[in-house]
Amino acid sequence: MILAFVGTAGSGKTTLTGAFGKYLEGNGYSVAYVNLDTGVKNLPYSPDVDVRESVTAWELMEEGYGPNGAIVESYDRLLPAIGEYVSKILKLDGERDYVLIDTPGQMETFLFHEFGIRLMENLPEPLTVYLFSPDILRKPSDFCFARFFALMIDLRLGTTTVPALSKVDTVERIDDYRKFLDDIEYLTARLKLDPSTQGLLAYKMCSTLPELAPPTRVVYLSAKTGEGFDELETLAYEHYCTCGDLT
């Protein structure tokens, strides 16, 4: 089973890849780790595949690139080797129970760069976990944004995408978050109360979610406490073994 953790810088991809892998190993599974971040310094896991063996953002900065340019250029340089990376991951997928993919630090590098798109297109039914952290959720329309973003990833990568709130150990009133994220009807009713242009757009977008989105449930994860890991394991199992029914 292949799981790819996708999210913005700071959403907790790398920490979670390490912690979830450890959890799976503790449950007796064999796990492979793939690092796709050319700009990461330290990893909390030992990667079986690591793009930094081909190129790092650091060496490109030494060549004179700025940080943004170095990140983009590193994936331009990785692109010719995409076939090799796909082969390595497929081989690992045949040997181990789980392959966990830790995607580039900046999410857009994965979603907008051909490297990310082509890699995902060539893997057999990977499950994408879209990680977003509680600090991006400040008002009701943000919850609509987060739910829709999972759909955008699905549209872009062509993979089943599970929305996952990370760092739930930092949230005091998690039930308030759950209500907005789990219950689209509740969220839609709440958005209807906001008369602003932004509120109206959020209301209209949220109203279409039930017909657009597969009825995937949201998972609530903490790399610190391991909360939600059993749920994610179940979701991965359902995705691979019961024809993609993630309700």
Added chain:
Amino acid sequence: MILAFVGTAGSGKTTLTGAFGKYLEGNGYSVAYVNLDTGVKNLPYSPDVDVRESVTAWELMEEGYGPNGAIVESYDRLLPAIGEYVSKILKLDGERDYVLIDTPGQMETFLFHEFGIRLMENLPEPLTVYLFSPDILRKPSDFCFARFFALMIDLRLGTTTVPALSKVDTVERIDDYRKFLDDIEYLTARLKLDPSTQGLLAYKMCSTLPELAPPTRVVYLSAKTGEGFDELETLAYEHYCTCGDLT
């Protein structure tokens, strides 16, 4: 009038800010330039406001941050000064005909970080120009993705967002691109032919676009040839002077 150019690293924000500003100045307007990118080295314009005076990604990397971490941390450090940046931009807006805002290199830093959200919330009706380059458009579902992304920016920032294809001088068959981007019905009909799961999602999402999106037209820009600059000027005028009707 305030225009913010938003897009991924490499979509052409900085070059376009410079070139469009020059065009406006050539037409007799007074123009102010705002640079919000902490990681840019050289600018093709002389900034009136520049976040690099407060912090740069470079100095944070010298402190030991990786490129991704340095970018995020730089906006964390800018956050306490957000009020000053808003004031400076408002002052410029009072003095000049146009204020052009060149947003962070990585789009997600602007869309997911409180700095970007709060800045935009506090400006009077800025017009956001969502720049995407032709290389992200490989298959019909990608056109749906690009059109939807403009809507996501609108939802997130609460600003009217114009989708703009950049680097059109690099495209040989621009009419093919226009057909897919301008004519949602045509795109929807085309997507219906794709029986894959991704195709079905794209078809469903695209079908909802007419009711979700304001009927904003797409602009086609080239910083190299100046193509579309008159169109963008007209759109900005319509946004500010004719109650947001951008059809």
